[in-house]
Amino acid sequence: MSTSRSKKRALADAVLLTCLDFRYPHRIVDTMDARGLRGRYDHLVLPGGSLGVTLKPSWTETFLDQLRFAVEAHGISQVILLDHRDCMAFQQHTGVTRDDPEKERLAHKQYSDLATALILKHFPQLEGNITSLLLPVERVDEL
DSSP states (O other): OOOOOOOOOOOOSEEEEEOOOTTOHHHHHHHHHHTTOTTOEEEEEOTTTHHHHHHOHHHHHHHHHHHHHHHHHHOOOEEEEEEESSOHHHHHHHOOOTTSHHHHHHHHHHHHHHHHHHHHHHOGGGTTOEEEEEEOOOOOOOO
16 A cells, blocks of 8 residues: 555635735625635735835845745736725825825826736736736725
8 A cells, every 4th residue: 555645736826916904805805706716816915016016126026936936836827916095005105195096096007017017027928817906995984
């Protein structure tokens, strides 16, 4: 009788990058569930989401290392960059606020485009499989 066990490799369909904002965990899960990806994605977190990918060289290196692991070990074939409005990291580093929704949207687009270009430079096989999304403001109004 053989004592070796067959090891099944864990596979995922996607890598999800989000901000670390404490207001959004349930909305992140809802977004991934709506895309049919429940339990089928690796979740990476950087302040500012797409902004964090290029904000500091050490964060860029960490992101790329984690993405490389996900590609090689989990066989991921897509990346989802999920930013959110009213982001403190964007406010601190770009000056945009939720008071100007179009300017805020354009800032998120700019950094998601930069993150996408960086990802494709290192992982050209992901061409056409990177999605950028922006969650609306999460808040509770006092009555």
